[in-house]
Amino acid sequence: METLSRPLLSLKGHELVPLDEDRKVELDIIDVLLPCRTYEMKYKVAVAAKVSPTLEFLLRLLKSAPGMNEPDVAEFFGYSVNELEYVLSEASEPGYIERKQGRLWLTTAGDSLFRADQKEPSIYSVESRRRGVGFDLVAIAPQPRKRPDSIERFLPELGLSDLAGSGRTTQQLPARFERFFREIADQVDRGKGEKRQLYSIDPVIVAQERYQVPLRIRTYARASNPSVPEIDLSSWRPEHEIADRPEIENAVALFVKDLATHANQLDAVASYDALVSLAPEFLKEFTVKTGLNERRYWREAIGRVGEVRSDRKTIPLVGSLLLENNLQRFLSILDYGAAQATAAPERIIAVAPQTRHWGATTQLRGLLALIKEKVGKIDAGDATSETLSMCLTRAAPPRFIKETFDEIAESDAARFPRGLELYLVPSIAMAAIVHAPLGASIGNTVPLGIASFDPAVLERCEQYLEDNRPKEP
Template sequence: MANQPRPLLRLKGHELLPADEDRRLEVGVYDVLLPCRKYEVAYKIAILGKVSQSLEFLLRLVKAVPGIEEGSAAAFFGFEQAEISYVLNEATGPGLVERREGRLWLTPAGDALFREGADDPSIYTVEERRRDLGFDLLAIAPQPPRAIDSVEMSLPELPIADPARTGKVGDRIFERFSRFFHELAERRDREQVQQPDLYSVDRVVPKDRFQVPVRVRVFAQASAPSLPEIDLSSWRAEHEISDRPQIESAAAMLIDDLKVNGNHIGVPQAYEVLVDLAPEFLKEFVTKSGLNVNRYWREAVGRAGEPRVDRKTVPIIGPLYTEANARRLLDVVDYGLRSGADQPEFLLSVAPQTRLWGATTQNRDTLSYLRRRIAAVAPASATELRAVCLFPGKAPWFVDRTFDEVLAADFSHLPPALEIMIVPHIAVAVLAHAPIGASSGYAVPFGWASFDENVVTRTQAFVADKLWTFMCDRETPDRLIKELQPRQKVESSGS
């Protein structure tokens, strides 16, 4: 009997998730500016029209029977002499039919009215057009300008692989206008004119430059979260993105440049803070060496993550300002508001020291949603609810314009990978921006949000203890410290 092959013994790898539990996660959102320019384009279009019914019948007959006698043509249609004379004048006037010795032939112009594969003759008229049109400077594709607000105008630009090429765009507009003509055709031409075709592009004059925000969403498989993939579907439809591969490549270059080494940004220290502030919530994932990140990651991916009365702390994956996480954060705040706490004076964000954190209007929108929700539920206070950011280093303009106040510091004792959001006495969220499952790669925001009173108190005390490094002026930090002080004693039971 032939020897049966022995089954291979496969050791279980260190994969983050088994294949049957893998899923796609949103791990980043960025708004970046696409450089564009307006061009005045002068061009001509050939507009397809229809000949009159009597002329059409005559042309088709002469096409089928070259050299037909005029009398035979009249008899074929049953025309009187006056009628056939009128139709012949309509045909010979523009040079479509030639009359010779009482017979009829199509001229080259008349024959050209019959397009290949078409039985019916068609005529064209040429009309001039002149329009101001926007094109991006990367793919040289149509991009209409729009008004942008103060946050958007301070966003970073998409990287340009070859900046010298942007100065030669005008020469390429002739070809690119032809490529996208039917997308650029005027609405009245599309609606009122049958089949307008581009006849010629005569002149291109460059005009003002402008910028348009492009939303880049970042996704990753849960099994390999530090290997990101970009998604531009919030900006344009898939078939339009396929016409703009240069923009897709620029967005991929931007995200690839955000990869970090976990040790260089203090990821282990950020994990320690996650555990110290919510020890009861994370106790099942802590070993002698600290937080078992892979195990907590699997748990976070598998959980729904929705807060409940008996689930006061929930996992968070991705930035707080993704649409899903913003809703989850609002739910956490709603539960926290049930405690009857007074409306706080501010919302406090401690920014991580990762590039392009907050480079999206979704950050501002999430803060606005929080303010409206708190103002609608909590008792009104004498002061306006303000958004304050603690930013280690010099804050970029888009952060300055997102928050009401930004307190900067030349140095900070906070781990660079750590992000904290505090709604005083109501709710908190703490995230570590870290390559998951690898020593380096894309830094995925990863942590928890909580309305547990003990977790909230610990987090506020932790931040209040670090505020002294942000004391650019004395009044603001003192006000923040006062607001972060516990309003009542909380016993040290778990989270």
């Protein structure tokens, strides 16, 4: 993150960020499934083959010097009469040269062997091919199959922006196949070293099995207007390939826009109050009588987020904990916290916020695996100990959450504010993030919170969890 060029006290009014200090801020990661289908395509390609060296030299000579005398050609190459006749026969039989009154010219067929972008001649043979080719059903663009893992296969699916048009996919395929032929040919014929050109496409196309491919979405926003996100698909494909698939960009934009919600639906005030209760000393500068001044904290946090130190036990978090920079900071917090721990905890506890598609990414599984790896080193000598991950939820969670955590405690999150996301590695580390629109009452949520290895904060977090979890009957 960039640092603020002016101190916090210079900020005036109610603006989130002054225009001269505005910047792009990464907010979240979410994985979705791109619907695809395999189609059996029959087509023909013109495959280039090299001519023999002797024929190539003759054709190139006549290309540059048409109408040469046969004796001059023989002298140029140092051929005998018999050798010249052999070469001329090789060129005449397929109709590449014309012999008139002892002179030589390229025929139209011979001249056509020289492509505009090539200096050497090539012979093309037409071959029939029949292959199953995968296309996504949003942009009707080639999409190789990738087998989703145990979490990916339950992720939310990217909707088709034109449901009525989805039935016309087969009609669109010939044109789309031709449009992306080079990309398709590189996929199916990679390594053959052939030069291929599409010759024709059979109109009979057979739809085969449907499949899904994970697509990673990163969201960003301007610091001055964080509840209006921008999308980034660069984790999925290179920019030039994304530009060829504007329909997918549009579908993703609609998907993200549909996540907008009202602050009241996420208990925004109560969520921020919970955040303050966990780290009152750290947040006192941003706390007023009505609770956390989240706008002011946002302004400070986007410029104040820094590296963890032994004397900086609590840090602000901007954006999801799963973002690369935040993840690295949290791992540093785990290192500091583990250094002061005497035993690995039995469980890593997470409280799920009630935002749509929370945890819909394999990044969350990666985070839990890293936490387990860190705390596992504390009890390295005890092979029987194993730290489990538990998620507290209000109701039955989506299947991808069940596949991510070792244990699910349904209804155990009923007393927590809906916008609060909480992680506790007992006696080692914690992170608390509030999800709510920022700068407007309705909009996409903006993750904003803290992470800490401060023993006082950890103790409050454990007590907060204890106070709000249902008691055993």
